[in-house]
Amino acid sequence: MEKVYINSFGSVSAQNTEYDSSFLKDIISYNDTTIPAINPIYKDFIPPAAARRMAKGVKMGIVASKLALQKANLNNVDAIITGTGMGCLHDSEKFLSAIIDNDEQYLTPTPFIQSTHNTVGGQIALEIQCKGYNFTYVHGSNSFESALLDAKLQLELNEAKNILIGGVDELAKHTVLLNKTINHIKKEPVESAELLETNTKGAIFGEGANFFVVSNEKQDSTLAVVDGLEIYNTLEVDSITDKAREFLKEHNLNVSEIDTLILGNNGDEEFDIYYNTLTSGDFKNTQQMVYKPWIGECYTASSFGLLLAANILKTKTVPETFQLNAIIPSQYKTILLYNQYRGENHSFTLLRQC
């Protein structure tokens, strides 16, 4: 079986991730209940006339994918696989509220067209004229992982050489309001650094787009190898330790060989217990890192975790702010990522240096 390399990434997030020169140099702290992504200069990537019709999610997706292609030195790919938990929320809300507010009259098709879950994947294909395989996964916190899994399957079996994968989600006003109503978003603003100690229900929501070129051919830009990935629709807190052990065993690893554990803690007192079980248990002597306090939670936030891991393996440096404990490993060779949202759709991802 062929290996799966991460050859590049492009990112639009609430942190400085757009350009290599400033990549996560100065971590921005937030004090809010939602964290919007920093807008790139869209006209550098998308013709302004086209950009005007696009919601933020589509624009972020196109920018992130173009950055990823540039850094991998590619004009096109064999396949485009997108993950998005909520899809094009802004246009969905726009079309739906117009239906309700105007009693199904005076509607225009554009927001409907742009509301379809595969809009981002379709628009990227249009932009780069990619007629290859094009899938969109929409499965909660495993939306991006499903895209990675699909790409991994194709690359390992040599069905494709270069695949563009990505995770994208956008914030939208009404959905934020609804999530506050049911305490999925915290009621009160919280400082990023304090988020994991709030002991309240819900998370701080965010948005962003993280795209990657994954390939079965190594090149100068290669950051890391994706060695393993498992997704689970359900897991009990009691079985998380065993599942982690089982996953490591399948890859002939033991806990002491994991240099860094990257986790998806979002400060929700009800569900962070999954992460805490690992950090206070088997991995208590492992370097632990979290990122959601600085970019916010969304179904595809874990795609940011993947670029963080890939960047650590390439540069051998970590953004200190993201460290959950004080442990510094002697090397950065093997990184384990674990993520879930509200106790559902769990994933383990294993990255190694190449």
Added chain:
Amino acid sequence: MSKGIAITGMGIISAIGNNVAENYHALINERIGISRVSKIDTIHENDIMVGEIAYTNQELESLLNLTPENNYSRTAFLGAIAAKEAVKHAGITDISAYKTGLISATSVGGMDMTEKYYYQYLEDENVQKYIAGHNAGDSTQKIAQQLGIEESLVTTISTACSSAANAIMLGARLIKAGKLDRVVVGGTDCMSKFTINGFKTLMILSDTYNAPFDDNRKGLNLGEAAAYLVLESDHVVKAENKTVLAYVKGYGNANDAFHQTASSENGDGATLAMEKALEIANYKPEDIDYINAHGTATGNNDLSEGRAIIRVFGEKAPEFSSTKAYTGHTLAAAGGIEAVYAILALQNNVIFPNLNFKTQMQEFSITPQLKLKEKALKTVMSNSFGFGGNCSTVIFSKKE
């Protein structure tokens, strides 16, 4: 690695029947499921025709033995009914005996509840349970729970109207790669005000019975449906001595890269998808005995698809028909219900008619199959195309 991808069970609920037997009966008796809309309160009720499923949500709830506190969208109800039929049909009594996954497709997700309670959510605690059910993956999580699939590979695909075909494709690849032993694949979409109005603004909804591949076709009828297949590896088929209904032999996915909603005039994406599927199956075009076309009855699709069929098969294309005159266009579920129809065609050696056709299209000379036809079928090709340029083809065969 598994060489063959066996289909050992199927389940369906659509406007022409609540299970496989009822659907088959309607297909061979030319009984269509298109009517005026009754379950959705819309100002367009007199302008459109739809393919609705007879059961109310309350009836579906009791069929699934769910308590009233549940927060199922209609998409989840329909999906659970069809997926359970498929698993039962496959004779599976212990779902965890093998590594079993679920790949479901949807485009509507929980939109039916969101559109009902959009503003009410903010004040009424009784309906807030549906908020978390809006995301497309939620219906899949519920179907997995209904089937008893736990700690496993479960995911959702949303590539508009080609979604369920892509779910079948991914499932087949997961079995082939040995990642799963068994996988339930298909799709579900319920009717919603959102899609009715969306397609209405695109001006592609017919005000009468949809007529695929007819020169005077006026557009599509929206439908609601769910359908699932059980795919199993060679190993499971052998170990359990399973009856195989058919095999997934080939699949192809390509992007038209032409327009967000419209298909290219010459069907580039569709052509590529059919060619890729033939290549994976190791078939020549003449090996295909029947094409269950996407045939939505929109001006754009039928022209583009017809031209693509000619590009792949020449003017002497095999018999082809669209079954959307029966069911309406069921969006993300279409590739699922039409997979069930393709397998029924193979099992019964019968080609289902393309109903409501009166006038030959001017742009080409190929004509769909208009009458029910008995023919020894070895292979059936099924096409599904969607917004975002997404084009998918799956080939089913009797033999491995």
